[in-house]
Amino acid sequence: MDTLIEVKNISYYYAQQCAVNNISFSLQRGEVLGFLGPNGAGKSTTMQMLTANLTPAIGEIHIAGIDLLEYPKRAKAMLGYLPDTPPLYKEMRVDEYLYYCARIQRIAATRITSAIDLAKQRCGLTDVGKKLINQLSKGYQQRVGIAQAIIHTPPVVILDEPTVGLDPIQIHDIRNMIRDLAKEHSVILSTHILPEVQAVCDRVQIIHQGELVLNESIDALEQHLQSTVLLLALANPPEIEYLKTLPGIIEINQQDDQHFLVHYQADNNPTQRLLHHAVQKDWGLYELTPQKLSLENIFMSLTLQEQDRHPSQESVA
Amino acid sequence: MITGFIAWREFKSLFLSPLGWSILGVVQLIIAYQFLEQLEQYMLIQAELAMQEQAIGVTQIIIAPLLGSTAIILLLIIPLLTMRLISEERRNQTLPLLFSAPLSMTEIILGKYLGILTFIFLMVGIIALMPFSLLLGTDIDLGQTAAALLGLTLLLASFAAAGLYMSTLTRQPAVAAINTFGLLLFLWIINWAGESNTSLLAYLSLLSHFEALLKGLFNSTDICFFLLFILLFITLSIRRLEHDRLPH
Numbered sequence: 067m068d069t070l071i072e073v074k075n076i077s078y079y080y081a082q083q084c085a086v087n088n089i090s091f092s093l094q095r096g097e098v099l100g101f102l103g104p105n106g107a108g109k110s111t112t113m114q115m116l117t118a119n120l121t122p123a124i125g126e127i128h129i130a131g132i133d134l135l136e137y138p139k140r141a142k143a144m145l146g147y148l149p150d151t152p153p154l155y156k157e158m159r160v161d162e163y164l165y166y167c168a169r170i171q172r173i174a175a176t177r178i179t180s181a182i183d184l185a186k187q188r189c190g191l192t193d194v195g196k197k198l199i200n201q202l203s204k205g206y207q208q209r210v211g212i213a214q215a216i217i218h219t220p221p222v223v224i225l226d227e228p229t230v231g232l233d234p235i236q237i238h239d240i241r242n243m244i245r246d247l248a249k250e251h252s253v254i255l256s257t258h259i260l261p262e263v264q265a266v267c268d269r270v271q272i273i274h275q276g277e278l279v280l281n282e283s284i285d286a287l288e289q290h291l292q293s294t295v296l297l298l299a300l301a302n303p304p305e306i307e308y309l310k311t312l313p314g315i316i317e318i319n320q321q322d323d324q325h326f327l328v329h330y331q332a333d334n335n336p337t338q339r340l341l342h343h344a345v346q347k348d349w350g351l352y353e354l355t356p357q358k359l360s361l362e363n364i365f366m367s368l369t370l371q372e373q374d375r376h377p378s379q380e381s382v383a
Numbered sequence: 384m385i386t387g388f389i390a391w392r393e394f395k396s397l398f399l400s401p402l403g404w405s406i407l408g409v410v411q412l413i414i415a416y417q418f419l420e421q422l423e424q425y426m427l428i429q430a431e432l433a434m435q436e437q438a439i440g441v442t443q444i445i446i447a448p449l450l451g452s453t454a455i456i457l458l459l460i461i462p463l464l465t466m467r468l469i470s471e472e473r474r475n476q477t478l479p480l481l482f483s484a485p486l487s488m489t490e491i492i493l494g495k496y497l498g499i500l501t502f503i504f505l506m507v508g509i510i511a512l513m514p515f516s517l518l519l520g521t522d523i524d525l526g527q528t529a530a531a532l533l534g535l536t537l538l539l540a541s542f543a544a545a546g547l548y549m550s551t552l553t554r555q556p557a558v559a560a561i562n563t564f565g566l567l568l569f570l571w572i573i574n575w576a577g578e579s580n581t582s583l584l585a586y587l588s589l590l591s592h593f594e595a596l597l598k599g600l601f602n603s604t605d606i607c608f609f610l611l612f613i614l615l616f617i618t619l620s621i622r623r624l625e626h627d628r629l630p631h
Binding site: 078079080114117118119120121122123138139140142143145147149151153154155156157166167169170171172214 | 385389392399400476477478479480481482483484485487628630
């Protein structure tokens with residue numbers, strides 16, 4: 067695997083405020099990287115720096131090994147970018163617009179027609195080529211935006227909140243499209259929708275107040291998500307104290323008369339024992355569920371911690 | 384090459400909306416009216432002129448004043464032509480498309496400028512048909528006419544460069560137009576204050592450099608003035624776009 071994006075210690079400031087603070091990360095070929103964070107966390111600013119729309123105050127960006135600041139033209143040829151507002155010329159037809167994009171991406175004249183056709187096909191735009199972009203629905207405009215970003219088949223595609231403002235079916239379609247893209251391109255995807263990350267990304271980065279607070283593969287994240295809690299529901303519960311004596315159980319929180327949260331030792335899962343006892347002693351077991359932390363939980367705990375650590379910055383924002 | 388493509392698309396986009404057509408039409412109409420007025424006056428005094436020994440010719444009486452007032456009309460029109468160049472891209476948030484494509488700022492700005500310049504060439508070309516139509520009936524001073532047309536072209540190209548820069552400063556096309564108009568008018572009348580023609584203010588005036596060419600005086604200082612003026616505003620525009628990306 068080779069590294070397509072290498073970001074070293076970049077920072078960016080708006081007036082006195084630090085929007086992005088000393089971020090470093092890298093992206094491998096074929097990876098889908100989810101960029102996650104609340105609104106105003108610095109996601110878009112980071113993406114704008116990656117795509118040469120902003121110049122970092124300090125730090126380096128290498129795209130496919132080419133320094134973006136030293137050789138912007140060569141580096142930018144490796145990129146496709148969909149900003150949070152799709153950069154569409156609404157008075158143009160889809161075909162005209164894609165032709166324009168193909169030209170400014172410096173696609174060779176002989177390959178332009180096939181490049182446009184391929185991009186349209188991949189984004190499901192084949193039937194709307196003659197339509198004015200104005201007349202397209204928001205979902206289709208978003209597709210045109212994505213078609214624009216992949217028309218020159220760049221190794222890296224950067225999508226800034228590609229599913230915002232779309233209906234659930236459109237969101238589903240766009241996610242499928244992103245998964246398809248990942249077969250040939252590396253994708254960076256920013257979003258504040260957590261299930262989206264879980265659905266399409268290989269790796270997730272959480273950015274909060276301009277700093278990276280988490281950088282994990284989705285698999286490693288799944289490990290994080292495994293917790294050591296069971297939800298137990300008994301129609302006919304015994305004394306809590308008795309439950310606590312079972313081996314492996316650390317702590318029991320009673321939710322109500324019949325529901326209990328059972329915390330257990332990671333290497334000593336008491337599920338079997340609980341089942342066994344419940345049947346033998348006729349506790350009337352009707353629910354036994356392993357509790358999973360959602361990405362929301364991790365996200366919330368990380369971003370809330372951060373806020374505690376930087377109360378002063380919060381007041382500036 | 385890519386600059387040429389951007390220029391071509393800019394030029395074409397003027398004709399996608401009615402803007403390009405209506406500007407060409409209105410300008411042509413007003414100038415044609417003036418041309419006919421001028422021609423009529425010339426007819427009235429023609430007999431007297433014929434009796435004078437060192438009579439001034441048709442070029443001085445018709446063509447120079449015509450192109451002179453053309454310049455003033457276009458001072459009002461060019462800001463409308465240049466106002467959208469960058470400001471509209473800013474407003475529609477389409478600049479990232481250009482910024483993230485493998486283009487340099489210079490290519491973007493030059494492309495935009497050359498697109499407008501092509502339109503200006505077309506406009507001057509159509510306007511020039513009127514003076515040259517006099518060739519059907521009389522002789523005109525081709526040298527003076529050429530100098531005047533060159534002057535007009537350079538003047539309009541300078542207007543456009545100033546307009547382009549103003550367009551990079553804002554996201555409201557109307558504001559860009561008003562600012563351009565203000566700047567051009569100021570540079571036009573700047574020498575009214577200084578009585579003496581040798582003062583610095585007079586030197587900065589676009590009008591004084593244009594008037595020399597209108598009289599047929601081909602002076603390389605005037606040409607250089609216009610070229611430097613254009614270069615200055617193009618450079619400022621490029622700098623301005625680059626400035627957009629810096630931390631601020």
